[in-house]
Amino acid sequence: MLILECPYCGIHADETELENGGEAHLTRATVGASDEEFESYLFARANPKGVHFERWRHAYGCGKWFLAARDTVTLEVFATYCAQTSEPPAEVLKAIRAKHPDWEGSA
């Protein structure tokens, strides 16, 4: 059972309490964007084997969206953090590099 800590209410929530919202830190295509930009925003995904930044909602808790850095192969959770950021905070990247020194970053 995957367990994530909600950064807002501090609860360690089971995956049954959470809703996954897919890849995080996507740049939203909006008015004036090309077809390629919309395709990229809506459908193209990194889908990495390894470190993945993703959106979660504490659906059966506080109801808020938050972000997580998680390994898609080992299911290890490196960190969860507030959604009000356009890129992973430095301490999250540090937590990832502590486990994966050769990680080059993605997306």
Next chain:
Amino acid sequence: MKRYSAFAIAREGLRYHKGWERAWGSPEPKKRYDAIIVGAGGHGLATAFYLGKNFGITNVAVLEKGWLGGGNTGRNTTIIRSNYLQDPSAAIYEKSRSLYETMSQDVNMNVMFSPRGVIMLAQTHHEVRGYQRTAHANALQGVETTFIGPQKVKELVPIINLEGPRYPVLGGLWQARGGTARHDAVAWGYARACSDMGMDIIQNCAVTGIETEGGAVKAVNTSKGRIETGKLALVVAGHSSDLAEMAGFRLPIESVALQALVSEPIKPCMDVVVMANTVHGYLSQSDKGEMVIGGGTDHYNNYTQRGSFHHIEETVRALVETFPMMSRLKMLRQWGGIVDMTGDRSPLISKTPVGGIFVNCGWGTGGFKAIPGSGWAMAELVAKGEPGPLAADFGIERFREGRFIDESVAAGVAH
């Protein structure tokens, strides 16, 4: 290759079974092939088979990082059906289903195709209307299906409980020509036939990089060295994004784990396949007597061939209310496979931004039924460089152009 037959069994029976040949070779890779297929699962091997059979291209290597048929081909619940709503889906799945009918003869291996019939239960009024619509669409597409009432469902499936506590059975979409086949034998049959045509099936050979030159593929680097080719087909299901990354492009794919489980073997009690999409559980009985059960997918990206435990609970709960006798059964084994989900839940059989590289992926939770049709269409794409009529609508550009083949809406669930 010596042919398999009743006569061969009798002959070998008289000489202590010493005359059986290895079913396929185990060669070292050559320096160059006309075409390389990555992934020796059902879809990859079927692609190789039809490249040889339909187009005479036999200087082909099929690379497999693990063992042949060890991915989703060996992990599914073996259901074969073609009762889809959208025309492009119905066309390719019906082609596939019809190829299953003659596969044992085509590859000279008994794949145990059993056209026992498939029922998709309608348990809400919305589903009743949806399946009646699908039955009408199928009539226009030339796919034989009928919408049946609850009493007919009970006749076909005596162990079913029509008056479930949450969702009564209101009818079902019945495809009499659907059924099951032996999944391992499908991979083995194609592998043996491909090997017989002179193709190289190279197991334990992981692709580690893809070399391109001037926007076209030049070679692949593998754990067994560098191999040159002008045509590269990526047929690796849940691992497609990883290989696309090596070639420098992204796919509209996300990988999740899908689970299945089997019960202890029991006496024959159900001779059709039943799919219950509202409560979410699929059930058939194998020739060994095990109840083969398809479960749900995890809702987050992952590459662990396991799946979350609470999905097993949901699946078993659905089955116990639909088939009360299930509550007395012990479960023997549970496993997971990594499935590749696209935005519209329909596959990709497509050219890519890199010349000479083709992808066949995105079959999601329902790839087994599509193996021969997928291989047929993919072989045409690889041989000619342009998709034929079966593959034309499954191009990657549909996500940019908004031409979705929206089976996720049609099925309402993963399919």
